[in-house]
Amino acid sequence: xxELWRPSEARIAGAxxxxxARTVSRERGVDGIPAPDADRGSGRDLGPGSDLMERLxxxxxxxxxxxxxxxxxxxxxAASAPPVEIVDDPSRMPGAEWFEGARLxxxxxxxxxxxxxxxxxxxxxxxxxxxxxxxxxxxxxxxxAAEGLRDLGVGTGDRVAGFVPNVVEAVIGMLAASSLxxxxxxxxxxxxxxxxxxxxxxxxxxxxxAGTRATWKGQWQHTGERVxxxxxxxxxxxxxxxxxxxxxxxxxxxGGDPAKGEATSIRAHLPDSVNVSTWMELTRPGxxxxxxxxEQLPFDHPLYILYSSGTTGPPKCMIHxxxxxxxxxxxxxxxxxxxxxxxRIFYYTTCGWMMWNWLVxxxxxxxxxxxxxxxxxxxxxxxxWDLVARERVTHFGTSxxxxxxxxxxxxxxxxxxxxxxxxxxxxxxxxxxPSSFDWVYSEVKPDVHLASISGGTDIVSCFxxxxxxxxxxxxxxxxxxxxxxxxxxxxxxxxxxxxxxxELVCSRAFPSMPVGFVGDPHGARYRSAYFEYFSAxxxxxxxxxxxxxxxxxxxxxxxxxxxxxxxGGWIVHGRSDTTLNPGGVRIGTAEIYRQVETLDEVTDAVVxxxxxxxxxxxxxxxxxxxxxxxxxxxxDRIRTRIRDGTTPRHVPALVLQVPDVPRTAxxxxxxxxxHRAVHGQGIPNRTTLANPESLRHFERRPELSPxx
Numbered sequence: 001x002x003e004l005w006r007p008s009e010a011r012i013a014g015a016x017x018x019x020x021a022r023t024v025s026r027e028r029g030v031d032g033i034p035a036p037d038a039d040r041g042s043g044r045d046l047g048p049g050s051d052l053m054e055r056l057x058x059x060x061x062x063x064x065x066x067x068x069x070x071x072x073x074x075x076x077x078a079a080s081a082p083p084v085e086i087v088d089d090p091s092r093m094p095g096a097e098w099f100e101g102a103r104l105x106x107x108x109x110x111x112x113x114x115x116x117x118x119x120x121x122x123x124x125x126x127x128x129x130x131x132x133x134x135x136x137x138x139x140x141x142x143x144x145a146a147e148g149l150r151d152l153g154v155g156t157g158d159r160v161a162g163f164v165p166n167v168v169e170a171v172i173g174m175l176a177a178s179s180l181x182x183x184x185x186x187x188x189x190x191x192x193x194x195x196x197x198x199x200x201x202x203x204x205x206x207x208x209x210a211g212t213r214a215t216w217k218g219q220w221q222h223t224g225e226r227v228x229x230x231x232x233x234x235x236x237x238x239x240x241x242x243x244x245x246x247x248x249x250x251x252x253x254x255g256g257d258p259a260k261g262e263a264t265s266i267r268a269h270l271p272d273s274v275n276v277s278t279w280m281e282l283t284r285p286g287x288x289x290x291x292x293x294x295e296q297l298p299f300d301h302p303l304y305i306l307y308s309s310g311t312t313g314p315p316k317c318m319i320h321x322x323x324x325x326x327x328x329x330x331x332x333x334x335x336x337x338x339x340x341x342x343x344r345i346f347y348y349t350t351c352g353w354m355m356w357n358w359l360v361x362x363x364x365x366x367x368x369x370x371x372x373x374x375x376x377x378x379x380x381x382x383x384x385w386d387l388v389a390r391e392r393v394t395h396f397g398t399s400x401x402x403x404x405x406x407x408x409x410x411x412x413x414x415x416x417x418x419x420x421x422x423x424x425x426x427x428x429x430x431x432x433x434p435s436s437f438d439w440v441y442s443e444v445k446p447d448v449h450l451a452s453i454s455g456g457t458d459i460v461s462c463f464x465x466x467x468x469x470x471x472x473x474x475x476x477x478x479x480x481x482x483x484x485x486x487x488x489x490x491x492x493x494x495x496x497x498x499x500x501x502x503e504l505v506c507s508r509a510f511p512s513m514p515v516g517f518v519g520d521p522h523g524a525r526y527r528s529a530y531f532e533y534f535s536a537x538x539x540x541x542x543x544x545x546x547x548x549x550x551x552x553x554x555x556x557x558x559x560x561x562x563x564x565x566x567x568g569g570w571i572v573h574g575r576s577d578t579t580l581n582p583g584g585v586r587i588g589t590a591e592i593y594r595q596v597e598t599l600d601e602v603t604d605a606v607v608x609x610x611x612x613x614x615x616x617x618x619x620x621x622x623x624x625x626x627x628x629x630x631x632x633x634x635x636d637r638i639r640t641r642i643r644d645g646t647t648p649r650h651v652p653a654l655v656l657q658v659p660d661v662p663r664t665a666x667x668x669x670x671x672x673x674x675h676r677a678v679h680g681q682g683i684p685n686r687t688t689l690a691n692p693e694s695l696r697h698f699e700r701r702p703e704l705s706p707x708x
Contacts, residue, residue: 429667
């Protein structure tokens with residue numbers, strides 16, 4: 001893989017990672033971390049950028065207590081009581097206790113930094129600019145919303161659910177709930193009734209904040225009927241109040257409350273015991289601002305409930321703690337992404353994807369958070385680059401799929417937009433294709449830090465991230481996260497060398513592990529999900545040699561199939577639970593996608609392994625450009641491209657055309673849903689998909705008649 005970018009000495013010298021390293025060296029005298037050299041004022045005294053990250057990472061996993069205490073101090077965490085112990089036993093997974101004795105509040109830490117007049121939130125949608133809130137205005141609105149929730153009876157430990165578009169009111173609602181010690185959970189307004197209820201039924205919220213309008217591809221979507229359906233089902237589970245939000249219409253200062261009509265309609269479906277109000281009634285614009293109150297809570301007090309995709313069963317409801325989320329995000333934003341006070345960060349996401357939670361945490365750094373509601377390609381294909389230029393975005397986050405689509409559409413943002421403010425591009429959701437690396441550096445900006453990152457809802461953060469002080473290589477993620485002991489193991493729990501793919505595991509505890517699952521009081525489902533694949537108690541996977549894991553502990557098996565490169569970078573080959581295994585040879589699906597998506601004719605694809613004649617055959621489904629049909633010539637070109645770019649074992653036995661592939665609400669291709677459709681297993685929760693109707697193109701196809 002060729003080197004595509006290397007930061008200048010000036011950029012290295014100004015990086016937050018370097019400031020952290022110098023602080024650690026000065027205050028802790030850590031061996032191997034270079035001492036500060038104020039006279040030189042450059043990055044040269046720190047050695048090569050990649051070497052600095054390597055040394056910091058080695059220290060962070062060898063001394064987790066020292067490292068996480070340093071992150072706490074460097075992030076200037078606001079806490080009413082300091083920790084008496086950083087971690088009791090980092091080898092115990094699950095069950096390690098972090099920052100015992102600390103008392104803090106997540107919302108307070110996000111609202112505290114920054115000048116009062118600085119922009120905190122900027123909201124846009126497909127129709128243009130919606131709202132901008134200064135830090136002072138955000139604090140005032142959170143205080144009003146918290147007072148309104150308190151009046152509705154919300155207190156510590158209660159659950160507040162949001163069925164909301166990605167607008168400032170969603171952030172305000174989350175911060176208000178957090179300030180009270182309540183737990184926030186959300187689905188975006190593109191969920192159907194059953195998809196939302198699959199999640200909210202398990203959570204049993206006492207208050208539902210619901211958007212009655214959202215926008216998609218230039219059209220306003222009215223969601224009031226879905227809100228009524230969701231609320232009706234939740235009443236018997238303890239729902240006490242609904243707060244309706246309708247944005248994009250006239251606001252109170254223009255003479256009305258546009259949600260009142262919806263409130264009247266929805267109230268007719270509900271018993272009198274349920275309080276139905278509007279957002280403006282909750283927050284009372286123009287009233288005196290209440291004195292902010294922040295409940296001081298333990299480090300692991302529940303903050304968020306996030307959900308797995310739920311395409312093969314009920315979604316897992318993962319509870320994340322306030323302190324672990326705060327510290328992990330501070331580390332990733334400051335040290336790996338180089339976000340600083342005054343920066344302007346944008347990530348294309350919905351409120352139902354963990355990247356929304358990650359994005360909002362940038363408030364804790366003093367950055368401005370830019371929000372978008374709608375399609376990334378509306379009102380036209382340049383919408384995201386228009387936003388970057390207009391808002392002077394410094395950090396632009398998106399999905400790997402979006403970058404591939406932008407390339408396929410022939411966009412050349414460097415020639416059409418002023419991107420001088422842009423320092424970093426972030427990509428996640430799926431492995432970033434090598435061709436997308438090339439496109440970013442040739443058509444977007446040659447001196448941008450392109451960071452492909454990988455983690456999950458399960459940890460509300462990342463295992464693999466960027467290094468703003470090190471080079472970017474084509475097709476590689478730069479580094480494992482600081483404080484994350486990430487390794488590559490084979491099926492028997494043995495470490496694999498560089499260049500050999502295997503299971504991604506984390507063999508030491510970290511603060512953002514879930515507090516637990518909803519409805520799992522003894523932790524059985526939690527342990528089964530992550531810790532029992534490699535077991536110390538049997539002779540199967542994880543037998544006598546379990547890498548670095550302690551004999552009494554477990555390891556986190558994430559379900560990603562990854563490879564460490566000789567220079568310390570990483571390649572993600574796809575999910576290990578959908579890894580193909582024809583003839584006993586394991587193949588990552590991302591290896592096939594990398595080849596297929598270089599073809600101009602192909603706009604999307606999904607690949608699965610189909611059981612066939614006692615083995616497995618590879619089946620590739622492709623979506624072609626409008627007006628194209630899959631003939632023998634194109635089918636042969638696809639197979640040749642895969643064979644030339646990988647191995648003959650990667651070549652699919654069948655290549656079939658479909659008009660669409662199923663994706664989750666966060667935009668990820670659902671290989672498992674296709675696998676189940678092809679094998680006639682049924683999809684328990686079709687409504688969790690953004691486009692469940694696409695599955696009919698995979699079911700009962702004559703080309704896929706079952707083998708023996």
